[in-house]
């Protein structure tokens with residue numbers, strides 16, 4: 284027991300790791316943060332937390348933090364510390380110079396789902412109102428952009444349909460392509476409590492995740508599919524439900540487009556979608572799949588939770604639509620205990636997408652081509668907004684290699700480490716003439732930067748995050764920014780260095796602008812958040828207290844839309860040279876590329892990424908537990924230690940991507956989702972062989 288004494292003061296704020304959005308009391312003595320205590324009134328966590336939120340905050344005061352701006356003429360020169368004024372005018376002059384020489388569309392922005400809503404709103408405003416283009420994208424591109432497309436097409440809006448409380452009313456749960464016990468631990472605890480009370484569980488995952496069997500919990504069915512076959516499995520489930528007459532006809536007639544349902548039903552009824560036909564492709568035993576489909580259709584309230592194992596595929600958007608079809612087919616949208624729930628990986632993926640950080644959408648998911656919507660922003664901003672969608676992250680990198688994209692402001696995102704096909708990302712960055720990295724640490728992307736703007740942590744800023752249940756939580760400044768400014772102030776200073784004349788003095792003023800321009804946030808104010816603790820959007824005149832459940836009386840788009848989900852095999856195929864399929868994920872104590880968690884003493888016990896390999900595949904290669912192995916794909920190769928386990932099937936290997944030494948994304952390919960360009964991180968054909976180590 285460590286005696287910390289009674290803290291002098293405390294500040295309630297929101298965890299900056301995953302999309303659960305747990306509330307914490309940050310307790311301080313003087314300016315020193317002594318502990319993070321889970322906040323019992325936090326509506327997302329109700330006094331619970333995981334190891335990351337509770338202990339992994341030491342990165343805020345880590346010696347690696349860069350606290351002063353730096354510039355350099357070219358990337359082969361050493362960094363030079365300068366004043367904020369000098370750094371910002373250097374950056375502004377370079378960006379303006381590039382636009383004068385190469386056109387206003389030659390520069391753009393990548394922002395992060397780690398940033399607050401207010402910061403994200405300002406960054407897309409910077410792009411649209413100051414740069415004069417729509418070249419703004421977010422790291423949600425590489426995680427949940429297919430959720431945006433898929434749920435937008437089927438239900439009419441890109442958001443989870445339920446609140447977390449809803450899980451307490453569910454009877455049968457599908458968890459597909461998600462590992463909540465590691466990725467969303469506090470939600471997983473609530474789910475496990477419900478499972479212990481008798482709810483049934485169907486897990487669809489290539490790997491035997493902990494939920495399949497752990498203390499007092501055992502899934503009724505684990506459909507251990509081959510990586511890349513989600514669409515075929517989901518369609519086979521629908522085939523059983525339709526051909527055995529288990530669909531909810533009354534619900535569909537009342538709530539959905541009946542003609543589109545008939546087209547969809549004809550499609551899934553085809554014998555080529557039967558579990559027996561698809562078994563050879565998916566690897567899922569037909570009888571197991573039939574039983575799972577019957578359980579979901581007849582087991583009472585059915586809820587579906589999914590993660591990046593759904594979205595990060597060449598058919599990520601198709602699977603999201605297939606999941607939405609499955610929910611509508613069984614009448615499982617629009618009341619407590621049911622629904623479609625994307626488990627957002629980062630703290631503010633939902634908010635980042637809500638705030639218009641995609642190149643085709645203004646805040647509130649409204650297309651930039653819509654003149655009426657542009658007019659709302661133009662009236663307030665006093666500038667014309669380009670009607671043409673801008674470039675997505677991969678398009679920016681392609682255009683940089685081709686020579687037409689020259690400058691990038693990259694806020695809170697280490698694209699060199701986290702985006703796929705590292706060599707291509709490096710080539711794109713190297714070809715640019717002005718790369719501005721705005722971050723806490725000198726990350727891998729900063730190797731290619733000309734300007735480094737030191738960022739602030741979540742402890743050093745005011746704002747809001749929106750969690751996976753659309754809950755807008757307050758982020759409160761716990762300590763003064765060690766770098767001198769909160770991130771929203773830095774973006775404002777850059778905009779003003781380029782001539783904008785912005786005068787925000789507090790993020791509440793930015794929220795007022797969000798509310799004035801974005802219908803789903805129309806009723807959100809900082810006063811309301813103080814009064815209620817948090818609210819779930821839509822929060823407006825029609826729902827002044829927010830909206831825990833969506834699509835209750837009807838879908839946002841009107842009638843729910845069934846969409847035919849044809850399976851198309853990924854171009855990434857295993858073969859004699861690369862016979863295994865690699866998939867990736869994360870562990871409880873680490874977070875994404877580890878920039879924060881690796882700089883926190885509490886988690887040093889997990890010091891490397893491991894390659895999980897089935898004992899048969901290991902034996903065939905003469906590998907033993909702990910051996911160094913070379914992991915090679917068509918894109919590149921890396922070295923890591925082997926962990927022999929039957930959690931993965933023969934033919935499948937698995938690793939995490941938390942450590943820069945591993946560089947897991949040297950391996951991944953540039954294949955991506957057909958609709959959104961979300962990279963296909965979850966399927967890479969690889970070979971594994973014994974190695975002498977790095």
Ligand code: SF4
Pocket residue numbers: 298299300301302303304305328332333334335336337467468469470
């Ligand atoms: Fe933070 Fe997520 Fe853990 Fe909650 S579950 S403490 S939001 S990392």
